[in-house]
Amino acid sequence: xxAPSPSTxxxxxxxxxxxxxxxxxxxxxxxxxxxxxxxxVNPLFYVLAMGVLLGDYIAGDPGQLExxxxxxxxxxxxxxxxxxxxxxxxxxxxxxxxxxxWQRVYFGMTASPLSVRSxxxxxxxxxxxRVGLACGVFVLVMAPFGVFETxxxxxxxxxxxxxxxxAFATPIFAFSAGLKDESAFALVFRLGMIPxxxxxxxxxxxxxxxxxxxxxxRATPLWHGVDLTRMLTLDTVDGSAALVHVVxxxxxxxxxxxxxxxxxxxxxxx
Amino acid sequence: xxxxDADSMIHAAGLxxxxxxxxxVRGIDVDVRRGEAFGFLGPNGAGKxxxxxxVAAVSPVSGGTLRIxxxxxxxxxxxxxxxxxxxxxxxxxDTEITVRENLYIYGRYFGLPRKEVRERVDELLxxxxxxxxxxxxxxxxxxxxxxxxxxxxxxxxxxxxxxxxEPTTGLDPQARHVVWDRLFRLRQQGxxxxxxxxxxxxxxxxxxxxVVMDKGVIVAEGSPLGLIAEHSTREVAELRFAVGENExxxxxxxxxxDRVEVLPDRLLLYTADGExxxxxxxxxxxxxxxxxxxxxxxxxxxxxxTGRTLVD
Ligand SMILES: Nc1ncnc2c1ncn2[C@@H]1O[C@H](COP(=O)(O)OP(=O)(O)O)[C@@H](O)[C@H]1O
Ligand SMILES: [Mg+2]
Numbered sequence: 279x280x281a282p283s284p285s286t287x288x289x290x291x292x293x294x295x296x297x298x299x300x301x302x303x304x305x306x307x308x309x310x311x312x313x314x315x316x317x318x319v320n321p322l323f324y325v326l327a328m329g330v331l332l333g334d335y336i337a338g339d340p341g342q343l344e345x346x347x348x349x350x351x352x353x354x355x356x357x358x359x360x361x362x363x364x365x366x367x368x369x370x371x372x373x374x375x376x377x378x379x380w381q382r383v384y385f386g387m388t389a390s391p392l393s394v395r396s397x398x399x400x401x402x403x404x405x406x407x408r409v410g411l412a413c414g415v416f417v418l419v420m421a422p423f424g425v426f427e428t429x430x431x432x433x434x435x436x437x438x439x440x441x442x443x444x445a446f447a448t449p450i451f452a453f454s455a456g457l458k459d460e461s462a463f464a465l466v467f468r469l470g471m472i473p474x475x476x477x478x479x480x481x482x483x484x485x486x487x488x489x490x491x492x493x494x495x496r497a498t499p500l501w502h503g504v505d506l507t508r509m510l511t512l513d514t515v516d517g518s519a520a521l522v523h524v525v526x527x528x529x530x531x532x533x534x535x536x537x538x539x540x541x542x543x544x545x546x547x548x
Numbered sequence: 549x550x551x552x553d554a555d556s557m558i559h560a561a562g563l564x565x566x567x568x569x570x571x572x573v574r575g576i577d578v579d580v581r582r583g584e585a586f587g588f589l590g591p592n593g594a595g596k597x598x599x600x601x602x603v604a605a606v607s608p609v610s611g612g613t614l615r616i617x618x619x620x621x622x623x624x625x626x627x628x629x630x631x632x633x634x635x636x637x638x639x640x641x642d643t644e645i646t647v648r649e650n651l652y653i654y655g656r657y658f659g660l661p662r663k664e665v666r667e668r669v670d671e672l673l674x675x676x677x678x679x680x681x682x683x684x685x686x687x688x689x690x691x692x693x694x695x696x697x698x699x700x701x702x703x704x705x706x707x708x709x710x711x712x713x714e715p716t717t718g719l720d721p722q723a724r725h726v727v728w729d730r731l732f733r734l735r736q737q738g739x740x741x742x743x744x745x746x747x748x749x750x751x752x753x754x755x756x757x758x759v760v761m762d763k764g765v766i767v768a769e770g771s772p773l774g775l776i777a778e779h780s781t782r783e784v785a786e787l788r789f790a791v792g793e794n795e796x797x798x799x800x801x802x803x804x805x806d807r808v809e810v811l812p813d814r815l816l817l818y819t820a821d822g823e824x825x826x827x828x829x830x831x832x833x834x835x836x837x838x839x840x841x842x843x844x845x846x847x848x849x850x851x852x853x854t855g856r857t858l859v860d
Contacts, residue, residue: 282664282706283659283660283661283664285630285631285658285659285660285705285706286630286658286659287626287627287629287630287659288626288659297656297657297658297659298656298657299656300652300653300656300662301642301653301656301657304645304649304653305645308644308645381640381641381642381643381644382638382639382640383640383641383642384640385606385636385638385640386640386641386642386654386701387657388606389604389606389629389634389636389640390629390630390654390657390658390705391626391627391629391630391657391658391659392626392657393625393626546606547606547607547608548567548607548608
């Protein structure tokens, strides 16, 4: 028999995260049926109810709809970015608390050679996989409705969802990692995610909001994600505005990452 | 001191752990050598888990020196964790996946190739007698089975030291014996065992050497028999009197034993010959409701050193 392989410390945090691949694959195989409904079916309900049925009552006036020729084309990018956000909220709230408090799975991971950073990277990798799957299906289903002006726009709009997802994933992960109990999550969803989804430019141009409401809406990460996505799907890219959106989302993702490493580190390795 | 010693598994000197202003471990010296079965015996709150977590390189040292396999956990945490096995006080299994999957994924964390992990999983399932449960969800296992699974998991990387924090707390007697039997086999195979417990019988059975820990400090160190010889008598006569009469009876038998302890429900007479002492008690016309003569245990050592019992 061959000599047993030595167990080793990973070369770096990313290599460590790679060792979590099999774990997350098993988790996905166990949970995909449940997540399929929220990932694929719910967004289509929105498309049907809001885009198609409600959209019938709304004139397809590009002047009123940031350049979209139909209401469906206007909200499709909003729903796409909203989908990235919602998938992320779902995967970085209760599941993170479960891994710390209920099942304590993270403690098992950091008792092995894996670092706290690897644990976070592994989980984020899984969240990005879920975002990619949910948004990929959405883009493919929406394509025949003619909501994408160009193929490249559709591809870029899809890729941007990883950035939108990360910009939400790292700070929410950090928030969840430090929570003592889950009661705050109900508020996070009702007073965080749902208002963001409703008022960040997904369903109506935010010029319609008055004064400080509009300032607030423009400060939210979802608006930056929605506007960036919409520029790409409607082929109305404004270079400098797009740059601001990307920088905003990247900075948020990085700050969230630093916060997550600190909060989870304190929790697991104190 | 700085010479590399391949047989030093754990070296701690003046080791401390604080949480804010509270000191859970207040300067302990411990050396564990290859092949030993070493125990930390102490009541709840003694600082055993805090110590074990520092040794497992998942909790930063607050003061003193700590070396695991010659390495410093502050700088070589991942390298240390790659070579040790850990069975924490609270289970960290994923209860929503199967027994086999739990073992398999854990082997992957250590960078072991898939095929090799699968072989080891089969061997370990056999070793902890869970082969028949391989496909069961962990949430459907009994407490004893979960504990055995955690032990199997801690062995997946063929560790040089196995750390077990209260391996049988909360298990029924039968399940405890199954776990002890597996640990005893590991000890015979030469695996270095370090365990904590507040059960004196667990430490007596499994450990060749132990420290008695209380309130963050070590109050005694030695082999189970050595500690008993040093801090207790050979036998103990336990006398149970009617409710409320223990105190007054104690005064009447004081001179019959080396030492008398008054517990809420009974008297302990420390003596070389328990039967003889009980006979003398009866000669004095005292009528205990019940008597029991037994050998001294580590429980008696703990009572002697701290004035308290291990399990409250
Ligand atoms: N993370 C922590 N924060 C604050 N206090 C702690 C923490 N962990 C343990 N303690 C305290 O330290 C003391 C020792 O705990 P522990 O090491 O778990 O003891 P044992 O394992 O011997 O029961 C206890 O009083 C406990 O409350
Ligand atoms: Mg403990």
